[in-house]
Amino acid sequence: MTALTRIQAARSARFYAGRVLMGFAMVAIVVFAGAPFVWMVLASLQPLPNLLGAQMDVFAFGDATIENYVRIVTEKGYLQWFLNSMIVCAVVVGANLVFDSLIAYPLARMRFAGQKVVLLLVIAAIMIPAQVILVPLYVQMRDLGWLDSYAALIAPYIVSPTGIFLLRQTFMSLPRELDEAAFIDGASRLRTLWSVLIPNSLAMYGTLAVLKFMWTWGEFAWPSLAINSAELRTIPVGLAGLRSQFSTQWDLLMAGSVLAILPVLLLFAFLQRYFVAGLTSGAVKG
Amino acid sequence: MAARRGGVIGRRRENLTAWAFLLPGLIPLVAFLYWPLGHAFGLSFFQWNLLGEPRFVGTLQYERLLTSDTFRQSLYVTAVYTVGVSVVAYGLSLGTAVLLNRGLRIVRWVRTVSLLPAIIPMVVAGVIWKFIYEPTGGPLNQVLGVFGIDGPAWLQNPQLALPAVMVVSVWKDFGIYMLVLLGGLQQIPREIEEAAAIDGASDWQRFWRVKFPMLGAANLFVLVLLIFNAFKVFDQVWVMTEGGPGNATLTIITFLYTRLLTDVGFAAAGTTVLFLLVLIPLSLQILARRKATA
Known part of the structure; x- marks a missing residue:
């Protein structure tokens, strides 16, 4: 050798x-x-x-x-939890896409009085953990008479500082000539947002929708505080309830857990790209 | 664009349009986030059990907090949890990121599986692991039994409960941190590494001397995230131990959650303190940014 x-x-x-x-x-x-x-x-x-x-x-x-699957659906009202979670998620995701865009657009493309303050409010909000406001939120929802209703499950989540921030970054990364052209053609601000900026930012919208769905789907501390009636429970609240009665009902809990992660897993399987983008850019929940 | 609508009238119209866009979203943001945040601070000076009128008590709640052994215990638990989870999760995610930073096809599969825990609800993670930790016959102890080890009652043992909960938190989120670090690694230009290799640097040296320092921004982001997320840990603790046994896993939020509806002022004072604690990692990041740009 x-x-x-x-x-x-x-x-x-x-x-x-x-x-x-x-x-x-x-x-x-x-x-x-x-x-x-x-x-x-x-x-x-x-x-x-x-x-x-x-x-x-x-x-x-x-x-x-x-x-176990049959029993959790027939005896525990799993379908109702599922429906509640779906309704809350659908409204929250939908509202976020609208409100976040409406705030992100002026921040990215317009000049107005108070711009710096609004931007600061949005960015600082990303850093406020939801846990810090559990107490006053409870008092507030009680005073509004919204406790134990869909309103309490939805209202605190309908606008997302993280979402606003990500959309603003995306809008700012688009060339200004795009909306200038629409503007010269006489399109209104709303029109410009709708037919120029949004169609050019669809990837970020996908990321945002997936992220917000995932967060809302898993939300636990606030819903379990805000909801009393069995028929308004979301999936995490319902599952946690199975744990405390007498002894843990592992059979139902495990079947319920599988059903609970199925929708997220399905989304993940088809939209993995958006999840990967979302998990890194939206790593701070908000 | 502003030029096209110059003049005072144009500017005023621009202001009006902007605020018409902002208000629908800004109102809920202020009403359901900033107002409660301020309200929490205000409530922390009152004694209240949700019934009757709140009674102003000055800084009494803060004095109660500071002298409360249970609150001190929760600070201690949160500190141990934060350090432990940060170190282990960081190590694991960095190791995984380095391992996955190659063009192999299998890498995509490993990445996908590592991300699965990150996308499921925290409550479900807690439920699964509570099952895994079952003392007699639980999956973990069955595996240990194969090696002739008589597994302990993980969640019922005051010494083991906190580490057991920490493992769940590492399991849940290491995929996210791995993703951030992997992104950082992939941004390092190949030429730099090749240059180091040509100069005769070993794999080990190439990583610690060349790549690791270039991960600066990603490292800092992950560190801040780890601390930020650790301070507010609640769901998994509540599902698995409710803070027990004997307050061994009583994190700050877990403690305050038990007082939330009966001792409003006290809980509000606690969350105010927590908010101040959360500002630490954030100011760290801002300071580091300043330093990086200066």
């Missing part, structure tokens, strides 16, 4: 050792991130006795049943 081939052999041995190590690391990450989902799905198919104490056996495929 010449010196050169020996060096090459040593190099490739190290190369393959590196590859194997990398492979192990990747498998470890996938198992850590993914295994809990596998357990959840397997457990959701087992009758309660197989999920308790020493008899716990999620791999008892012989006992597998969809009974």
Whole structure:
């Protein structure tokens, strides 16, 4: 063996050792991130006795049943929770797309009195954690008579500082000539926003819609405070309720959890690009 | 554009149009965010249980907070949680980002799976992990049993409950931080790395001496996010332990949540303190930005 081939052999041995190590690391990450989902799905198919104490056996495929799914829908009113979550999400996402655009547009393209103050209000709002205002929000909704209603679930979320900020950045990145042209043709401000800026920012709108849906879908602390009646529960509130009664109803909880993440997973499967963009740019919830 | 509608009248019209755009969204933003924020501060000087009239008590609530052992415990728990989750989540996400910063096809799959926990509701994450942590027969202890280890009661043990909750938080969000760091890594020009390689730098040196320093902005963003998110942790704690056993996992928000409706002024004072704490990582970021641009 010449010196050169020996060096090459040593190099490739190290190369393959590196590859194997990398492979192990990747498998470890996938198992850590993914295994809990596998357990959840397997457990959701087992009758309660197989999920308790020493008899716990999620791999008892012989006992597998969809009974849990049937029961959480028929006995616990899962469809109602689902409907509530969907209504709240639809209104919140829709309202956000409208209101966020209406604030982002003047901030990006117009000059008006108070512009700096409005921009500051929006950016500072991104940094206010929702948890800080739980107490006064409760008092406020009580005084308005909105507690225990859709209004309480929706109102605090209909405009998103993060959304405004992201849209403003997107609008500002578009060439001004685009809307100048529309302007010269005599289009109004609203018209310009609607037929020039929005069609050119669709990717950001997709990101925003996905992000806001995901956040609203998972919202827990405020809804569980604001809602009392069983028929107004959203999915997270309903699920958390299954946990505290006497002992934990793992069979129903696991089936409910699978159903709860199904819509987000479906969206993720089809719109992964928007999720990836949203998770990084909207990493601060707001 | 402003030029086209020059003059005082044009400017006034522009103002009117702008505010007509702003108001529909600005009103709810102020009404449901800024007004409550100010109200929380105001309420923190009153004693109130939601019934009857609030009674002005000056700074009594802040004195109660500072002398409350439970509040101190919650500060301690939150501090431990913040440091622990930040260190572990940062390490894991940086390692994953480095691993995934290659053109292999399998990389996309690993990235996708790492992101799954980040998109599901926090409550569901808490439920799944509470199941995994079940003391007898729970999946984790079954796996440990294979290796002959008699697994403990994770969430019922005061020493283990907090680390167990922290693992869930790391699991939930490391994918997001990984994504941010991966974005940072991908922005480093290839030529720089190649130049270092030609100069004979090892993989290890290339990473720590060349790439890592260039991650500055992404690193800082992730750090601020980690601290910011850790300060306000609630959902997973509430679902898994409700702050127990014996206040071992009682984070600030978890503590205040139990007082919210019976001791309004006290909870308001607590959230005001929390808000001030949250300003720390944010001012850190602003300071660092200043330094970077100066």
